[in-house]
Every structure is written in C-alpha cells, then in structure tokens.
Amino acid sequence: MVPSAAVSGVIAAAASTAAAAPKRDPDSAVALLHAAGDDQEALAEAIAEAAFLDTTPGDHRQKLRAARARLRQLNAAAAKADSADRSPHAKAEYTAEDFERLTGQYEKLNWRMVSKPGGATVKPDDFYRLYALHMQATQGDNATERPMWAERGGLDFEGRARWDAWSALRGTDPAKAQLRFVKLFHEFSPAALYKDTRGAVLAAGGQ
Incomplete structure (x- = not known):
C-alpha cells in the first residue's frame, strides 16, 4: 500500500527532525564526567x-555508574561536614527573654583567634555578629566614628571589625536584634571556639 501524501509528509518531517537533532557522543559525555x-x-x-x-x-556505561557513585560519596561527605559544623544547641524556637542573661556570656567563650598582618589577631565573624546584635539591641544605630589605629600601632583590626559589624545593622529594630542575638548564640558553629562551653551556660539558665 502506498502511503498517502499526508503520511509521507509526517515521515519526511520526522526524518528531518532526527537528522537535525545533535548526535550524542559517548566519548564526549565521558569526557565531561572526567572534567x-x-x-x-x-x-x-x-x-x-x-x-x-x-x-x-x-565501558561508557560503567564510567557513568562510577560517576554516580562518586557523586553519592561527595554528597555524603558534604552532609557529614555540615553536620560537624552544626551547633548542638540549636532549637526550634527562641525567646528574647534570654537576651539579658546570654549577652553577658558571649565574650567569655573560648573564641579561636585569626591572625592578621603585623601580628594582630581577631576573632571569628560570629563573635562580631554577636557583638553587633548586642550593641544594636542596647544602643541602637552606631553613631561612632570608625576606628583606624590600634593603641600599639598598626591598623585596629579588632575595633574596625566590631564597628563594621555594628554599622551593618543600621535600622534594625532593637527588639529584633535581641531575638537574633539569642538565636545566633545557640546556633553559631562550634568551629568558632577552641572549646564549646555554651552547654554549661545554657544549662544554667534551664535551657
């Protein structure tokens, strides 16, 4: 039976589409996996x-399967790293009522030190975030001048880090800053401390 003109047209169109479609090259696909x-x-x-x-x-299919296995390994390693950085003190809900008690404790924690040029040292970013939230909650927007020089000479990295973090919160409602402080105190990574002693502080408050 001879195909009708309409059917012949459909067949021709399909053939044309197939010819125009890019050819998938196994070697190129494997090269992308490797790259x-x-x-x-x-x-x-x-x-x-x-x-x-x-x-x-x-071999091409085996390399695809190997790549999938490698991706699973990478994902598992990333999840493990995230778990190691996750604070064991995190909670589902927080209250600003804990602010007054915790604000007197964050500077006493055993913070790691980060070296700066000239022998200066600063603390991890989470320390300055807590400082900034404390200042915003108790004094409002930063109206001071940005420090430049340290008392012993050289740039005042510590003072500037505190000033920058506080200034970044300009316009933040003090009540919201209190709640954010409490939340951050619970949730910042233990990696920022030489030893995480927050558990004792929180236990003393019945948390």
Whole structure:
C-alpha cells in the first residue's frame, strides 16, 4: 500500500527532525564526567547529560555508574561536614527573654583567634555578629566614628571589625536584634571556639 501524501509528509518531517537533532557522543559525555572532577554541581550536570549512556553497553556505561557513585560519596561527605559544623544547641524556637542573661556570656567563650598582618589577631565573624546584635539591641544605630589605629600601632583590626559589624545593622529594630542575638548564640558553629562551653551556660539558665 502506498502511503498517502499526508503520511509521507509526517515521515519526511520526522526524518528531518532526527537528522537535525545533535548526535550524542559517548566519548564526549565521558569526557565531561572526567572534567567535572569533584565539583558536585558540575558532576551532577555532567551525569544528567550522560544519562543516555545507560543504554550503551560496555565501558561508557560503567564510567557513568562510577560517576554516580562518586557523586553519592561527595554528597555524603558534604552532609557529614555540615553536620560537624552544626551547633548542638540549636532549637526550634527562641525567646528574647534570654537576651539579658546570654549577652553577658558571649565574650567569655573560648573564641579561636585569626591572625592578621603585623601580628594582630581577631576573632571569628560570629563573635562580631554577636557583638553587633548586642550593641544594636542596647544602643541602637552606631553613631561612632570608625576606628583606624590600634593603641600599639598598626591598623585596629579588632575595633574596625566590631564597628563594621555594628554599622551593618543600621535600622534594625532593637527588639529584633535581641531575638537574633539569642538565636545566633545557640546556633553559631562550634568551629568558632577552641572549646564549646555554651552547654554549661545554657544549662544554667534551664535551657
């Protein structure tokens, strides 16, 4: 039976579309998997692009499967690292009523020190975030001048870090700053401390 003109047209259009479609090259797909390395996002994209290799028996399919296994390993390692940085003191809800008690404790924590040029040292960013929230909650917007020089000479890295963090909160409602302080005190990463003693502080307050 001879196909009708309409059917012939459909067949011709399908053939034309197939010819125009880019040819998926297994070697190129594998090269993309290799080029992605340990970059999780790039590897995930390369795996998605190479999904057609599932129907390609042999070495190409094995390399796709190996890439998927590698991505699972990378994701698991990332999740473990996130877990290590997560504070064990985090809660579902917080109250600003804890502000007065905790605000007198954050400077007493055993903060790590970060070296700066000239032998100066500063604390981790979370310390200055807590300082800034404390100042915003108790004094409002920063109206002081940014410090420049330290008493012993050289740039005042400590003073400038405190000033910058506080100034960044300009316009923040003091009541909101109190609640944010309490939340951050509970949730900042233990990696910012040489030893995390927040548990004792929080236990003393019945938390």
